Amino acid sequence: MPKKILIVDDDPDVRLFLSTLLRDTGFEPLEAADGLEGLELAASGNPSVILLDLMMPRKSGIAMLSDLNNNERLRRIPVIMVTGVTGETGIDLNAFLARGAFVPAGIIEKPVDPDVLIRTVKKALEGSSTDA
């Protein structure tokens, strides 16, 4: 049974690309357009890894991360940040991470290199299975 990977991104193009890539690699992609949908699917879809964009309407990636962190069960799902965020958008990801509340399984910058993404996802899966 293929591992489920949850894609949370408001850009349908990004979702299409990532889902195609993951499916080609043998995973089952789940798609969410913002943080709210993402939280629902994280809880109901039982994903093994979450690919999370930061800038989204309704609920941002940061807010969703915070919610995941507060949930005993969901906290264990590895999260890979997929972001085009630079200092210009006003969110300092490094400062956020430095607070130590959350350690991502990986950070991938857009535009996404398919090889890098797949390698990072696989690494995250290995890490979580070792933990388990």
Place this chain on the structure above:
Amino acid sequence: MIADGEMVMTGRRISENGLLENGRDGVALFDISGRISACNLAFAYLLGYEQKLLQKRPVHSLFRSHARAVLRDHLQDLMILEFITLETVLVGKRSEPISVEAAIAWMPDDHLFKMVTRDITVKKRLDEYRRTYAERLALEVAERTAQLTESQKELQLQKTTAEGIIYGSPIPMFVLDRDHRITHWNRASERLTGFSAREMIGTKRQWEPFFESPRRVLADLAMDCSPEDAERLYAGMNLRQSQVVQGALEAEHFFPHLGPKGTHLFATAAPIEDEAGVVQGAIVTYQDFTERVTLMAELKMREAYLNNLIQNSIDGIIATDSEGLIAVYNRSAEEILGYTPEEIIGRMRYQDILSHETALAIRDAFYGESYGPPGKILNMTTSLLGKQREPIPVRFTGTLILDGEKEIGSVVFIQDLRELQRLQREKAQAERMAAIGRTVASVAHYIKNVLSGLKGGAYVVRSSIAKGDLDLTLKGWEMVERNLDQIGQIAADMLIYAGERSPVREHLNPIELVSEVVELMRERARLAGVELVSEFREDTGKVVMDRTAIYRSLLNLVANAIDACTLKGMTEGEAKVVIIVDRPDGWAVRFQVVDSGAGMDEETQKKIFTDFFTTKGYAGTGLGLPVTRKMVEDQGGKLLFHSEPGRGTTFSLLLPQN
């Protein structure tokens, strides 16, 4: 003594007596019967008769009054008396009276009387004269004495007055006599020195209030002193001859022990001379000019402070005197204008550093109220003429100095605007550079996003072709196309935003324009589940506008409106975008784009016109609204909006008449 009464004998004896004959006194001899027996020449001459004619004449006939009777009737008595003298009057040949002293003696040996007469007419006259003279003298003496008494009184009065003046004077003074003893020490001196008149008068302690040890003071020097001694004793006390009082000395000195903070004294000492020019004493007066010195010092300090302030002011400061000549010109002014102070102070006027037009403008500004109240100019931007006759932009603030109604000068403050203008240019340049930097970063970010989309699309296409999934191929291709569109879009926006494109004005019907926009956006709205309608409330007729700019602006606003509706995540039918065309007062046309979308919170409303601000994540360039506003404002129009979170937003695009 003449012996016996014989005439011959007598005659001889008489004639023998040459002295008698030739004497100055008249001498006559007469017998007991009173007949003249002999007389000398002087006697005859006295009476004016010849000598021989007097022989045998009764002697009494030559006399008047009392003597006549005595000599006629009392010769017997004369014999007994032997000698008499009398002062009487003889009668001369011409019956003139002749005052005489007569001495008559009985000579028993000769039996004759001897009479000696002396003319006393002159003596009597002299006596008379003497008496009158004495009387006159006595009168005169009395008069003089009276006068003397009077002048003595006056002198006394003068003395009293002088002492009164000395004692009552508010000016400290004292007087020395010629022995250098104090004779007067007035109340003001008492106050100044703290030494009373009682203890000082009669002593030589005049040095004591002023110096530590006995020495001669200015009053002593004024009486008798060599210039060398004076110089030595008063070294450093500004000793000099008085220009006011003849022969007086002046000196000034600070006495730290007099008064609470010391006292600056100016002393004048003058010798007192009597009528003969002999020095009898000296008088010295003191002027306390401590206050003046303090004031002067304070004034000097203030002047120095003010001067310092003026000289070191960042503003150029120029002041003119009542003649209109420049009197104050500080370093900053020098830096601005380029003239040295020597070239300008006392030589140049405002006219020399102003063009004719500027001079007139400044005069008008001074007397008018366009730059503050009359007599003042506040922050007038104008220009001065520098030394090279080059115009120098300055900010000019000035005040006329008035004495009542009369203008007695002016002060102006000038700020060199060249530096300011240069700084402003530099700041603008820096801002432009920063904007360019931001823009480049944003564009790079945006391109990265587009690239991401293109790469993703390319991957999907390739993957789907390999799998033979044509549906997926189509989706991937659409993705590629959308990103290509976006690149075209941002390139166009940026060209407008960078001001490369100038507006093209045309007469157009707004209704036609809106219809085209609706036509183009209908499909996109439908896909997003948004109803798009237009509403033409007023016929505006043709309006002058830049077609491309307004068309793109409306497309932008409608696209935003549709996005706002999709953001809200509404169910179909509820989402609606309306384009309303009408013509409010004062405007040629108004396009309103009304959506029932998500609306914007306050934070977002503040930022919507900020470059590259977007809430749309992947989809926005952050340039749409800034570009739209720029295009509208370039045509003299306005872009306004009203938004309520959860209820929707209305953008109004207004274009001006003509």
